[in-house]
Amino acid sequence: MTIRPVLDLTEERTSNGYTPGPRLREQVILRDRTCVFPHCHRPARAADLDHIDRWRPPDPGGQDPDPHDMPQTCTDNLAALCRFHHRLKTHSGWTYRRTGPPTSATYEWRSPTGHTYRRGPDGDIDDLGPPAPPI
Structure with a gap:
């Protein structure tokens, strides 16, 4: 028997580096359940975790990051994508x-x-169609 602590899916988890820690990874896997591509x-457990907004390494000669800025590797900026779709x-x-509340796997x-x-949390797809023609 394995005992693991409960993860609160509403809690914002972060990592200061590129790679998410084990609890952040598990949180995203539990939220998304599968690859989030239409x-x-x-299964999300076998997927990569993708930075929705591209991860940018710190500029070694630049300013120190604002301590109030959310780290780039965080619950809101990660999603499960299988290697092909990644x-x-x-x-x-x-x-x-990602759209909807923090616990939603809607993309x-x-x-x-x-x-x-x-793509909704249950995997249902709505085709919202092509972009509107210019006026």
Whole structure:
């Protein structure tokens, strides 16, 4: 039998470096449950954790970071992506953001062609269609 402490999914967890710590990783896995890319159901436990907004290393010659700024590696800026979709997002122009309350695994994706998809916490997909034509 393994005893593990309870994780509060509403608590904002952070890490000062690029790699999330074990409790932050577990929190994201429990929240997302699967890869958050539209139509993918690979388990989050086997996925990479992706920085939704690209992680930027500290500038060694720059200013010290503002202590009030949220670290980049945090609950709100991480999502589970299987390796295939992590690479697709990183290298092919897909973008996404997490929407809804902190415990929600709802994501809005935009394809390189401008189509928008909303993926809910249960994996349901809403195709929000192409961008509106210019006026």
